[in-house]
Amino acid sequence: MSEIPLGGNVVCQVGLIVENIEHTVQKYCDLFGVAMPPIQVTLAHDVTETTYKGAPSDATAKLAFFDFGQVQIELIEPDHLPSVWRDYLDEHGESVHHIAFIVKNTGETIEYLAGHGIGVLQQGLYSDRSGMYTYMDSVPALGVMLELLENFPK
Amino acid sequence: MSEIPLGGNVVCQVGLIVENIEHTVQKYCDLFGVAMPPIQVTLAHDVTETTYKGAPSDATAKLAFFDFGQVQIELIEPDHLPSVWRDYLDEHGESVHHIAFIVKNTGETIEYLAGHGIGVLQQGLYSDRSGMYTYMDSVPALGVMLELLENFPK
Numbered sequence: 114m115s116e117i118p119l120g121g122n123v124v125c126q127v128g129l130i131v132e133n134i135e136h137t138v139q140k141y142c143d144l145f146g147v148a149m150p151p152i153q154v155t156l157a158h159d160v161t162e163t164t165y166k167g168a169p170s171d172a173t174a175k176l177a178f179f180d181f182g183q184v185q186i187e188l189i190e191p192d193h194l195p196s197v198w199r200d201y202l203d204e205h206g207e208s209v210h211h212i213a214f215i216v217k218n219t220g221e222t223i224e225y226l227a228g229h230g231i232g233v234l235q236q237g238l239y240s241d242r243s244g245m246y247t248y249m250d251s252v253p254a255l256g257v258m259l260e261l262l263e264n265f266p267k
Numbered sequence: 268m269s270e271i272p273l274g275g276n277v278v279c280q281v282g283l284i285v286e287n288i289e290h291t292v293q294k295y296c297d298l299f300g301v302a303m304p305p306i307q308v309t310l311a312h313d314v315t316e317t318t319y320k321g322a323p324s325d326a327t328a329k330l331a332f333f334d335f336g337q338v339q340i341e342l343i344e345p346d347h348l349p350s351v352w353r354d355y356l357d358e359h360g361e362s363v364h365h366i367a368f369i370v371k372n373t374g375e376t377i378e379y380l381a382g383h384g385i386g387v388l389q390q391g392l393y394s395d396r397s398g399m400y401t402y403m404d405s406v407p408a409l410g411v412m413l414e415l416l417e418n419f420p421k
């Protein structure tokens with residue numbers, strides 16, 4: 114079998130959707146005894162080229178990251194435009210949203226997952242355009258959403 | 268500040284609740300190209316001393332584990348008795364259930380979390396009695412359930 118294009122099966126991130134990121138970040142800092150991370154706001158379609166269910170989207174989110182060993186905990190507070198984040202919050206409330214893998218070639222991984230019946234839900238560039246993310250429609254098969262992260266060569 | 272008793276803030280496991288573990292294990296094996304893991308069935312209260320919301324419980328679950336780097340993916344299919352697993356499946360459907368940390372002293376960590384308003388939901392010994400797990404009522408504060416894993420000295 115050729116190599117499975119899922120980043121060596123190493124989970125690098127667990128993403129959670131929250132209602133109020135400032136509130137939840139403070140709880141994490143208090144509980145885990147870590148410094149307050151910056152809260153970033155993602156940019157709109159003109160920069161990030163975000164698509165949701167195949168159509169351009171101006172949905173944004175506030176993000177904060179904690180490094181917990183190999184795994185980064187990502188907190189995500191969506192805005193009110195339709196997105197993979199907003200829809201998840203509306204359907205599930207605050208909860209774990211995805212697990213992420215670093216991939217070398219997003220197109221190749223998407224093709225591989227398509228062969229297993231798993232399509233793309235949302236895709237976009239990082240706000241600094243240094244890489245791209247892709248959320249996959251994997252909940253029906255795997256019980257969890259997969260995110261593919263590709264960091265572009267510098 | 269004294270050391271935070273949460274295993275150096277290293278996430279060691281992500282647990283998912285599924286309806287049919289044989290079905291989902293097969294999907295993981297196919298997609299990630301890994302060997303079929305054994306499916307274990309946890310034992311009842313006489314062995315595991317399981318308590319749920321403070322009362323003895325005979326709830327069990329089928330479990331399977333995949334090692335994905337530092338992080339183990341745990342699939343859990345609950346039986347139909349009330350448990351932290353069954354209630355989660357009934358409320359949320361198939362989804363991510365918890366993130367786990369290895370702790371040195373469960374009692375100390377429970378005391379620490381109690382000081383942050385987070386109580387115990389379910390606790391029990393591993394079926395081989397080599398350690399214990401404790402699920403914490405952390406969703407309101409953190410958006411995710413914490414599991415404490417303590418492996419007893421051999």
